[in-house]
Amino acid sequence: MIANPFEYSTPATLAEALGLIADGAKPLSGGMSLIPMMKLRLASPEHLVDIARLPELNYIREENGELHIGAAVTHYDVESAPLLCGKCPLLAETAGHIGDIQVRNRGTLGGSVAHADPAADYPAALQALEAKIVLRSAAGERVVTAAEFFIDTFTTALEPGEIVTEVVVPVEPGLTGTSYQKCLQPASGFAIVGVAARVRRDGANFGAVQVGITGLTGTSYRATAVEQALVGKPATDETIRAAAAHAADGVEANSDLHASADYRTSLAVSYTTRALHSALSRSA
Amino acid sequence: MSTTFAPSTTKLEKLVGKRLRRREDPRLITGTATYVEDVKLPDMHHAVIVRSPHGAADIRSIDISKAKALPGVVAVFTGADIVGVGTVPCGASLPGLRRPDHHILAQDRVYLVGHPVAVVVATDRYIAADGADLVEVEYDIKQAVTDPEKALAPGAPAVHSQWPDNVAFTFHQNGGDIDAAFAEAEVVVKQRITSQRLVPNAMETRGVVADWKTNDRSLTLYTSTQIPHLARTLLAGMLGIEENRFRLIAPEVGGGFGSKLNVYSEEALTAWVSMKIGKPVKWIESRRENFMVTIHGRGHVDYFEIAAKRDGTILGLKLKLIQDLGAFHQLLTPVIPTLSVLMMPGLYNFRNIQAEVVGTFTNCVPTDAYRGAGRPEATHGIERMVDILAAELGMDPAEIRFKNFVRPDQFPFPTATGLNYDSGDYANTFQKALDTIDYHGLRKQQAEARAAGRLMGIGISTYGEICAMGPSVATPAGGWESATVKFEPSGKVTVLTGTSPHGQGQETSFAQLTADELGVPIDDIVVLHGDTSIVQYGIGTFGSRNTAVGGAALFYALQEIKEKLKKFGAAMLKAEEVELGDGVCLNPKTGESVTVQEIAGAAYRGVVIPPGMDPGMVVTKFWEPANFTYPFGAHIIVSEVDAETGDIEIKRYVAVDDIGNQLNPLLVDGQLHGGAAQGLGQALWEQGVYDDNGQLVTGEFMDYTMPRARMMPWIESSHTCTPSPVNPLGAKGVGEAGTIGSTPAMVNSVVDALSPLGVRHIDMPLTPEKIWKLTNGRNA
Amino acid sequence: MKIAGSAKLPFAAERAYAVMQDPLVLAKAIPGCDALEKTGEDEYRLKMKMVLASLSGSFEGKVRLTDSNPPRSFRMLVEGSGKIGFMKGDGLIQIASAPDGGVDISYEGDAQIGGTMAAVGNRMIDMTARMLIKRFFEKLAAEPA
Numbered sequence A: 001m002i003a004n005p006f007e008y009s010t011p012a013t014l015a016e017a018l019g020l021i022a023d024g025a026k027p028l029s030g031g032m033s034l035i036p037m038m039k040l041r042l043a044s045p046e047h048l049v050d051i052a053r054l055p056e057l058n059y060i061r062e063e064n065g066e067l068h069i070g071a072a073v074t075h076y077d078v079e080s081a082p083l084l085c086g087k088c089p090l091l092a093e094t095a096g097h098i099g100d101i102q103v104r105n106r107g108t109l110g111g112s113v114a115h116a117d118p119a120a121d122y123p124a125a126l127q128a129l130e131a132k133i134v135l136r137s138a139a140g141e142r143v144v145t146a147a148e149f150f151i152d153t154f155t156t157a158l159e160p161g162e163i164v165t166e167v168v169v170p171v172e173p174g175l176t177g178t179s180y181q182k183c184l185q186p187a188s189g190f191a192i193v194g195v196a197a198r199v200r201r202d203g204a205n206f207g208a209v210q211v212g213i214t215g216l217t218g219t220s221y222r223a224t225a226v227e228q229a230l231v232g233k234p235a236t237d238e239t240i241r242a243a244a245a246h247a248a249d250g251v252e253a254n255s256d257l258h259a260s261a262d263y264r265t266s267l268a269v270s271y272t273t274r275a276l277h278s279a280l281s282r283s284a
Numbered sequence B: 001m002s003t004t005f006a007p008s009t010t011k012l013e014k015l016v017g018k019r020l021r022r023r024e025d026p027r028l029i030t031g032t033a034t035y036v037e038d039v040k041l042p043d044m045h046h047a048v049i050v051r052s053p054h055g056a057a058d059i060r061s062i063d064i065s066k067a068k069a070l071p072g073v074v075a076v077f078t079g080a081d082i083v084g085v086g087t088v089p090c091g092a093s094l095p096g097l098r099r100p101d102h103h104i105l106a107q108d109r110v111y112l113v114g115h116p117v118a119v120v121v122a123t124d125r126y127i128a129a130d131g132a133d134l135v136e137v138e139y140d141i142k143q144a145v146t147d148p149e150k151a152l153a154p155g156a157p158a159v160h161s162q163w164p165d166n167v168a169f170t171f172h173q174n175g176g177d178i179d180a181a182f183a184e185a186e187v188v189v190k191q192r193i194t195s196q197r198l199v200p201n202a203m204e205t206r207g208v209v210a211d212w213k214t215n216d217r218s219l220t221l222y223t224s225t226q227i228p229h230l231a232r233t234l235l236a237g238m239l240g241i242e243e244n245r246f247r248l249i250a251p252e253v254g255g256g257f258g259s260k261l262n263v264y265s266e267e268a269l270t271a272w273v274s275m276k277i278g279k280p281v282k283w284i285e286s287r288r289e290n291f292m293v294t295i296h297g298r299g300h301v302d303y304f305e306i307a308a309k310r311d312g313t314i315l316g317l318k319l320k321l322i323q324d325l326g327a328f329h330q331l332l333t334p335v336i337p338t339l340s341v342l343m344m345p346g347l348y349n350f351r352n353i354q355a356e357v358v359g360t361f362t363n364c365v366p367t368d369a370y371r372g373a374g375r376p377e378a379t380h381g382i383e384r385m386v387d388i389l390a391a392e393l394g395m396d397p398a399e400i401r402f403k404n405f406v407r408p409d410q411f412p413f414p415t416a417t418g419l420n421y422d423s424g425d426y427a428n429t430f431q432k433a434l435d436t437i438d439y440h441g442l443r444k445q446q447a448e449a450r451a452a453g454r455l456m457g458i459g460i461s462t463y464g465e466i467c468a469m470g471p472s473v474a475t476p477a478g479g480w481e482s483a484t485v486k487f488e489p490s491g492k493v494t495v496l497t498g499t500s501p502h503g504q505g506q507e508t509s510f511a512q513l514t515a516d517e518l519g520v521p522i523d524d525i526v527v528l529h530g531d532t533s534i535v536q537y538g539i540g541t542f543g544s545r546n547t548a549v550g551g552a553a554l555f556y557a558l559q560e561i562k563e564k565l566k567k568f569g570a571a572m573l574k575a576e577e578v579e580l581g582d583g584v585c586l587n588p589k590t591g592e593s594v595t596v597q598e599i600a601g602a603a604y605r606g607v608v609i610p611p612g613m614d615p616g617m618v619v620t621k622f623w624e625p626a627n628f629t630y631p632f633g634a635h636i637i638v639s640e641v642d643a644e645t646g647d648i649e650i651k652r653y654v655a656v657d658d659i660g661n662q663l664n665p666l667l668v669d670g671q672l673h674g675g676a677a678q679g680l681g682q683a684l685w686e687q688g689v690y691d692d693n694g695q696l697v698t699g700e701f702m703d704y705t706m707p708r709a710r711m712m713p714w715i716e717s718s719h720t721c722t723p724s725p726v727n728p729l730g731a732k733g734v735g736e737a738g739t740i741g742s743t744p745a746m747v748n749s750v751v752d753a754l755s756p757l758g759v760r761h762i763d764m765p766l767t768p769e770k771i772w773k774l775t776n777g778r779n780a
Numbered sequence C: 001m002k003i004a005g006s007a008k009l010p011f012a013a014e015r016a017y018a019v020m021q022d023p024l025v026l027a028k029a030i031p032g033c034d035a036l037e038k039t040g041e042d043e044y045r046l047k048m049k050m051v052l053a054s055l056s057g058s059f060e061g062k063v064r065l066t067d068s069n070p071p072r073s074f075r076m077l078v079e080g081s082g083k084i085g086f087m088k089g090d091g092l093i094q095i096a097s098a099p100d101g102g103v104d105i106s107y108e109g110d111a112q113i114g115g116t117m118a119a120v121g122n123r124m125i126d127m128t129a130r131m132l133i134k135r136f137f138e139k140l141a142a143e144p145a
Ligand SMILES: Cc1cc2nc3c(=O)[nH]c(=O)nc-3n(C[C@H](O)[C@H](O)[C@H](O)COP(=O)(O)OP(=O)(O)OC[C@H]3O[C@@H](n4cnc5c(N)ncnc54)[C@H](O)[C@@H]3O)c2cc1C
Pocket: A026, A027, A028, A029, A030, A031, A032, A033, A034, A035, A036, A051, A071, A097, A098, A099, A100, A103, A106, A107, A108, A109, A110, A111, A112, A113, A114, A115, A117, A119, A120, A121, A122, A158, A162, A163, A164, A165, A188, A189, A190, A191, C053, C054
């Protein structure tokens, strides 16, 4: 449990950090995913650049109906910041489900997003929120949607030299109900499946609905088949149950020691049902 | 001489039976305790071990040149270097036992993932780890076998080529007339029941610091062990060094649960390396290594048959027990399943048994004693079988137990397996548990829940166990224990115990006992253990023996020192008869008195030495018990199963345990709660899983589910008390009770919940997916 | 671990078969492949670097093609070992012409993982293997017809 030797830099500015990263250094944020891999010698980066301390990546602010969250904001801050709890409760709720308090105190939003663990919690919420992810390299900045960003198992739209600098989520309209429901793997605490739902009512019917699912397969996704089966339908248990049955449509489910593909698929349906119920009950 | 001859006025409160907080805790929870990792010696070197990634392979070549060339690497040793070092010892004496040579470094073949192949020694641990990465080993991979039943199948790969059937031993235990029992039977139930491999996972992994002084031919070894003296004797033998020049220190030990009741390759290897390079050497086990190479527990496949009458009377039991031994024998590996057999009759009054144990080699890490050591497996088996029998007969599981319990008038009760149960009133304890939980009310609730389509279960386990190991005839290295009570000249008291507490709290409970017996303030008492140069020989801590054997030895030492205090007190008071109590020696005729502290001081100064007495105030006592003790109890768990997801919720947990007298009920609670957590861990979550190629796929906490505080139910714990007649304290032992009682209660509860679906048995751990498959995602 | 799945290639069966036997193509298609040198009849020495999230490791091993039955099926054996562990995959690859003019490939076999990867990576192995196989066939599909 001892890492290989490596160099460690703590640049003072983002520009400096991006310069080092362009030269091949690896960003270190909360270290909650990277350091264990290094201690097992499954990862042996030669040069780490600590970006967690950069003030330029540590902020939460509201601008034009959107919330901008710096990549180095910790899970704990996402979970507890009044601005997020009030205006994007789905993200805050999701952050509260990550690991344990020690992990949440150090792990960061940007680190989790960039790492793209297939069982990570945030991606479900970010898919449902139609979040934007801001990517920056020494050469410049671009913005992609969550749906574009998460590509496959541990695979994202990040190009070499690029880092995540910010996540942008909408200020939740007051009437929307949201919920994150997670079946956790008891050993690690990661998600076997996690389902984030946003529900707006349209009278007695479902209005707009977004559902994001993590853990089921190699990457998070929007469960569009579920959404389509809800919109415009009566906001009832039967509608939810029938719609949730589509949670895993077109998806090849993961299988491991803790859950076979069939079981995971069944859990995805159950937790989608729960998330929709819960979101509906919180909507006005 | 400052004798005041005035009666002491302060009467000390009696402490035995009080819920005193542990004196150990402040140092433990403030991080100031000294574990092996905290031992730092001048010029200390560090060892890192290169281990096999394969379950079975021949070693073609080992190239250490790159590792040796790394600056800071001082030495690299392989199996070829360790000539003259003994093999890892096994204390079992089963007839016909096949003993593979268990070298401290692999010779020409590796037998399990993690098998040590080379050791790299460097000036710091980081360099040693880098060096270990540079050792190049070429393997010729062979087919491994990790499942004991597959290992016994014809044509299976041989773990050890000289024994192609993979059988290390077979052991038979027969009692009564099993054929007659089965001939008489009106009903026979059969079930295959497994008890999966568990990884003990003490909070502190193992670790060793070895300090060889070449000029003195002396070794000091710090190691995280439960058995400092036995480890020293055995390691001295392996290393060929003299025991009187070998000091072994078990500093703070962060849990063991049996996994440190052993002598390991790394202890000998670290010592040998220190002897080779003439410098202190430290080896600290990583968590990964702890999973891979520290013993595992359990590992049974059991085939049970019970013969009974229609009225529920159990007539006899047949068992074929396949024990997954792993690739080698550690200290007690082959002994553990024989303990299961001994415990097989449980609390029940039947005298016919036929048991066969097949000890089976696999390409896995050895199994050995893990909290309960053979008894949880046995209890799980018999308690499951009794429930299966009840289901078969349509009887209530409580009723069938009452019908078969050994009755109070039958004690001492000789069992079919040759034990002699000391005392108990099983029905009374069980009734208390049933009343506490309102069993009949619960069954009504259950009927309603079922009518409403809910899966509610009530699981009972009435367990017994063998504790206080034990008479020497039954304990390989000796079953006695020792204690020294020493007044210092100042009147302070030092207690040396041969047990080696590592979380059990005897620094507190033994001080309570000593304070009460001597009438000395508890703050004046220090309890020392775990250092072979300080403590007289001792056997150590395992098998719930600390209080019942070590505490009893202390009790006798205290009685003897009290006699000596009286003799010296009488001499000082010039009295013929004196009374000793509350720390004061009193001449009842004159009312004159001296305190025990004053007597001790005088005894050292030799002022008055009564005829036939020696000066000083020290007594050492070795004490051998005549029997084991047999604690028992009843655990009941109410659960509800979510048919849609397979999740299990524990609604209530009632435990009534009879462990005899208690020195400190707070410590008892701690033992029971921790034990229950480990027992529920086995029932619900934990499993050491090897794949067919010998890879341990639950090789870290990432996939091995340790129970967490948030997963624990509230335990409603209470007691009955049948003092043990075996020792003067009347104590039975409590270290393993929780682990033994909880597991079958949990499994029986879930099986009961699913019984409307026709479920009769589920193998552990009861993962949600297993349950989901049985409920078929009903209600979804 | 059992591995089974299917893929599509936009080639005729003969071409599909040939592509999968061509060391130059395999070198491009095997994810992370640094070098593939011929060491014997249908046998190659493989050097690859696996980079996945923060995990990275070099492997050396071999690729062997056996049981050739052109253009219908063959067996492919890949094994590699490195500091972070070792892997071994053995699978039967079958090629069937599809109505669209391309081929349907189906594969079925066993994979073994060992070392640290096996001990700590259980939850990732399935998805990772699938992704690597997917990438392999994507690369093959990009070859000229
Ligand atoms: C015990 C434990 C339990 C956990 N449980 C959960 C859980 O339940 N749910 C969950 O979602 N997660 C869980 N995690 C993971 C945790 O959330 C991590 O914090 C997160 O995955 C990574 O964030 P980090 O800031 O720690 O990143 P790091 O570990 O520092 O980095 C992770 C990877 O991302 C790269 N990286 C970091 N920041 C950036 C960036 N801004 N741009 C580009 N690349 C970057 C690094 O180079 C590295 O490759 C758990 C971790 C542990 C140790």
